[in-house]
Amino acid sequence: MSGGSQILFDPLLPWVAVWVAAALAVALVALAVWRGLRGWWLRALAVLALLVAIANPSWQEEDRDPLSDIVLLVVDRTASQGMSDRADQTDAAVDRITAAVEALPDTELRTVTLRDAADNAGTLAMAALAEMMAEEPRGRIAGAILVSDGIVHDIEHAPDLPAPLHLLMTGRETDWDRRLLVKSAPTFAIVGEEVVLTLRIEDDGAVPEEVASGRARIEIAIDGGEPMPFDVPVGRDLELPLTLPHGGMNVVQIEVAGAEGELTDRNNAAVVQINGVRDRLRVLLVSGEPHAGERTWRNLLKSDSAVDLVHFTILRPPEKQDGVPVTELSLIAFPTRELFLEKVDEFDLIVFDRYRRRGILPMIYLDNVVSYVERGGAVLMAAGPEFAAADSLYRSPLSEILPAAPSARVIEQGYTPRVTDVGHKHPVTEGLEALAPPPADGEDGPGWGRWFRLTDVVPERGQVVMSGPEERPLLVLDRVGEGRVALLASDHAWLWSRGFEGGGPQLELLRRLAHWMMKEPELEEEALTATAEGLEVTIVRRTLGDAPEPVDVTAPDGSVVTVPLEEESPGRFVGTFTGGETGLYRLAEGDLTAVVALGPAAPREFEETIATDDILADSIAAHGGGAMEIEDGLPTLRQVREGRTAAGRGWIGITPRGAYRTADVTVIPLVAPLLFLLMAIALTVGAWLHEGRR
Structure with missing residues (x-):
């Protein structure tokens, strides 16, 4: 325990009055001296006694307990500190500082360990330092030391330290790293149209001569597909032209081949998610003889502004004999050759609505439609009674792609369409019955309106997803080559759009059919997808078969975990897992693969990996500290x-603060104001008597 002493003043009058009185007293004494009064010195003593009495001085004695100095130590244990031997360097620095502080008298160490910040915020060292300062008395802080690679992401929040700030920097002079930057990428693009991504590959640090060739190998894959390799220059902006293959979310994975000796390959990959939208859905509607459903098909397709419809229909069949001369007919010849031979690939979907062979479309045209499907096109066949006749389209080259053959029988009776067991698994009809109102009392199945005609067909391939009376096939779906084919074995779908007996989900069914034919990922029968919310990932596996195997998930650090799947609904299996860190996760189950990004593919911790003191230089200089490389000792x-x-x-160095806590205070008055007042009166009288004797 130590002490401190000082004189305190507790004036009887305000200090202003005291100073005025003192000035007046000095003036009067000076006047007495000037006039040569013999008792001027007694007058001066009287004034001094009066002023001392008014100032009321006292002697204060303090008993003080000295307080120790505090050194703040921030230890960076974020992901970037795990590269190379930085963790070992950090451990050695912490041990040295801890031992050095313990060896100093009256000095304490406060340590905080910095981990990866949430939401990919990076290294928040300054926020951690500010929080430590808020918990300690400012007058005891003797210094702050940061053990880090110097890459901090909140330098703008650097606190005002009352003591030096030092950086003990990890890393090596020979460190170098290669990273991939996505400088610009669209969030959405039109399917089939070219978009441009701007990339850049950069080498930072002490790049070895053997790898400083100026070129690097890059691989690009979409939705986990087969990667496409390219050899590109380093250190220059690259414009990557890309065409989205399908609508919906397209996950573009870009990866640069790792180089020997670089710090990490965690920043060698990037994931760009682009939402593919279709500019227009181009549909060719080929109608046969007029019927009640023809206008329904036309109106349904024309009602959507995103659909470009070309309608080919037979307004005057060749067999019609009404005696009208051909020269007087006002009908315009339809460009069949141009549509079915030259521009057929420009259509996204071809719909045959109750069309039969009339000799108008040559077989070579229909054979070209078959080739169109095999190349990736889509055909929807809405079959009426003519599909079972001798001039059926099945008896043409189209039989090569149609999934079912007519039995030559047409069933005319009321029935309610049903979703089959396979249909409950297929994404086109999954959950379709949930859109129906509840059935009437005593009835089974969905509460849809009835249809009254079914062309009996025999499935040859594909999946029967809807059925009619006696479980006869109603809607059959199949894949042919790279394309899709759907056969609707009834021409009474228009009853739903008219609201007959409550109608049914014709619009939703057609929408799903069109999207399935356009190969939208969310309507694939066999698919593996994953969605992320924070670090929580939900895996969805769709299949028409039996229960799938567990999914192997490869984390950004290369570790593999197996995620089991549980059946959530027919054909839909779900599993969840929590990612340990942000980055790109790869999923695999059988032949199916997928990717999901938790945060960016390269977390902020790996955007810059070469240790540097540039970011902290101003703060260190402002507080008189220094930056030391641990590699140098x-x-x-x-x-x-x-x-x-x-x-x-x-x-x-650290600055001792000399802080203390006051344990006791003793105050002793130095004067008795009344006594000094009497003394002043006595001295004044004495001066008067002394001067009077003269």
Whole structure:
């Protein structure tokens, strides 16, 4: 325990009045001296006694308990500190600082370990330092030390330290790294149209001569498909033309081949998610003889502004004999050759609505439609009674792609369409019955309106997803080559759009059919997808078969975990897992693969990996500290006086604060105001008597 003494003043009058009185007294004494009064010195003593009495001085004695100085230590244990031997360097620095502080008298160490920030915020070292300062008395903080690679992401929040700030920097002079930057990428693009991504590959640090060739190998894959390799230059902006293959979310994975000796390959990959939208859905509607459903098909397709419809119909069949001369007919010849031979690939979907062979479309045209489907096109056949006749389209080259053959029988009776067991698994009809109102009392199945005609067909391939009376096939779907084919074995779908007996989900069924034919990922029968919310990932596996195997998930660090799947609904299996870190996760189950990004593919911790003191340089200089590379040796710790430089060759310093806590205070009055007042009166009288004797 130590003490401190000082004189305190508790004036009887305001200090302003005291200073005015003192000035007046000095003036009067000076006047007495000027006039030569013999008792001027007695008058001066009287004035001094009066002023001392008014000032009321006292003697204060304090008993003080000295307080120790506090050194703040921020230890960076974020992901970037796990590269190379930075973790070992950090451990050695922490041990040295801990031992050095313990060896100093009356000095304590406060340590905080910095982990990866949430939401990919990076290294928040300054926020951690500010929180430590808020918990300690400012007057006891003797210094702050940061053990880190120097890459901090909140330098703008650097606190105002009352003591030196030092950086003990991890890393090696020979460190170098290659990284991939996505400088610009669209969030959505039109399917089939070219978009441009701007990329850049950069080498940072001490790049070895053997890898500084100026070129790197890059691979690009969409939705986990087969990667496409390219050899590209390093250090230049690259414009990557890309065409989206399908609508919906397209996950573009870009990866640069790792180079030997680089710090990490965690920043060698990037994921760009682009939402594919279709500019227009081009549909060719080929109608046969007029019927009640023809206008329904036309109106349904024309009602959608995103659909470009070309309608080919037979307004005057060749067999019609009404005696009208051909020269007087006002009908315009339809460009069949141009549509079915030259521009057939421009259509996204071809619909045959109750069309039969009339000799108008040559077989070569229909054979070209078959080739169109095999190349990736889509055909929807809405079959009426003519499909079972001798001039059926099945008896043409189209039989090569149609999934069912007519039995020549047409069933005329009321029935309610049903979704089959396979249909409950297929994404086109999954959950379709949930859109129906509840059935009437005593009835089974969905509460849809009835249809009254079914062309009996025999499935040859594909999946029967809807059925009619006696479970006869109603809607059959199949894949042919790279294309899709759907056969609707009834021409009474228009009854739903008219609201007969409550109608049914014709619009939703057609929408799903069109999207399935356009190969939208969310309507694939066999699919593996994943969605992320934070670090929580939900895996969805769709299949028409039996229960799938567990999914193997490869984390960004290369570790593999197996995620089991549970059946959520027919054909839909779901599993969940929590990612340990942000980055790109790869999923695999059998032949199916998928990718999902938790946060960016390269977390912020790996955007810049070469250790540097540039970011902290201004803060360190403002507080008189220093930056030391651990590779060059660990510094010693000294105590320096406040205001002096606190860093030098091989050493860093802290400033002792001399803080204390007051345990007791003793105050002793130095004067008795009344006594000094009487003394002043006596001296004044004495001066008068002394001068009177003269």
